[in-house]
Amino acid sequence: MTHLMEARGVVKKFGGLTAVNEVSLHVNAGEICSLIGPNGAGKTTLFNLISGVLRPTSGEVFFKEKSMARERPENYAAAGMGRTFQNLALFKHSTVIENLLVGRHTHIKCNPLESIFFLGRARREEVAARERVEQIVEFLEIESLRDKIVGSLSYGQQKRVELGRALASDPDLLLLDEIVAGMNREEKEDIARFILDIRDELGITVLMIEHDMQVVMDLSDRIYVLDFGCLIATGTPAEIMNDPAVTKAYLGEEAPSDA
Numbered sequence: 474m475t476h477l478m479e480a481r482g483v484v485k486k487f488g489g490l491t492a493v494n495e496v497s498l499h500v501n502a503g504e505i506c507s508l509i510g511p512n513g514a515g516k517t518t519l520f521n522l523i524s525g526v527l528r529p530t531s532g533e534v535f536f537k538e539k540s541m542a543r544e545r546p547e548n549y550a551a552a553g554m555g556r557t558f559q560n561l562a563l564f565k566h567s568t569v570i571e572n573l574l575v576g577r578h579t580h581i582k583c584n585p586l587e588s589i590f591f592l593g594r595a596r597r598e599e600v601a602a603r604e605r606v607e608q609i610v611e612f613l614e615i616e617s618l619r620d621k622i623v624g625s626l627s628y629g630q631q632k633r634v635e636l637g638r639a640l641a642s643d644p645d646l647l648l649l650d651e652i653v654a655g656m657n658r659e660e661k662e663d664i665a666r667f668i669l670d671i672r673d674e675l676g677i678t679v680l681m682i683e684h685d686m687q688v689v690m691d692l693s694d695r696i697y698v699l700d701f702g703c704l705i706a707t708g709t710p711a712e713i714m715n716d717p718a719v720t721k722a723y724l725g726e727e728a729p730s731d732a
């Protein structure tokens with residue numbers, strides 16, 4: 474089977490520290506996969522390597538079977554990779570709609586002259602962008618927030634807008650970095666439902682870093698576990714829950730035996 478995204482033997486060193494150590498993983502089209510591990514395990518660094526924010530010290534990332542080694546970071550969205558960030562990456566003084574339109578910019582192909590005079594292709598692209606953004610607003614149930622300034626929204630609402638911004642680029646693979654962190658139970662349940670719908674209704678594959686084990690166990694088809702930069706386990710939620718190496722990484726001790 475060909476993988477939508479594959480990391481092969483990826484290493485990232487920061488000076489003397491090996492943050493990601495020979496990690497190989499893949500995500501198949503249509504899956505929801507999670508990347509978990511204790512604080513400092515290397516999850517965000519690995520996400521940054523997958524999404525082109527960082528270059529690996531060695532190893533390679535493939536997306537749609539193409540090596541991304543020479544791809545410029547700004548081309549990743551157009552290639553079909555969308556992501557959210559652990560710390561919100563929104564324009565706080567702009568409205569929700571304006572933020573979502575920024576996420577749509579990868580689909581704008583008109584040249585500056587067409588854009589200035591708002592003619593032909595520029596007009597068609599603008600109309601298409603606004604239509605798509607309105608669909609996302611409806612999908613994420615944020616109609617009442619559409620004209621609000623992002624900085625005035627609650628943290629949970631802003632996270633939902635950031636999810637919308639990532640969706641606006643129509644990604645094939647969506648990378649979610651701790652999307653439910655800081656949310657209350659109700660907000661988490663809403664986002665969990667949206668993640669399932671993103672896969673089932675929009676057909677978008679998801680790879681997420683998540684500390685909330687309830688969300689991880691409920692949503693994931695497969696889970697990868699990192700510890701000290703190394704991949705220590707991979708499997709279904711049931712397999713991961715019963716893996717002694719995972720318990721040891723989280724609790725710092727061997728899992729109790731059945732005996």
Ligand SMILES: Nc1ncnc2c1ncn2[C@@H]1O[C@H](COP(=O)(O)OP(=O)(O)OP(=O)(O)O)[C@@H](O)[C@H]1O
Binds near residue numbers: 490510511516517
């Ligand atoms: N730019 C950097 N320069 C130096 N060290 C870094 C850099 N980025 C990350 N690190 C180190 O790499 C290791 C992995 O960090 P990373 O943020 O990837 O872990 P994480 O699993 O995402 O942690 P958390 O769950 O706390 O977000 C840590 O020891 C961290 O201090």
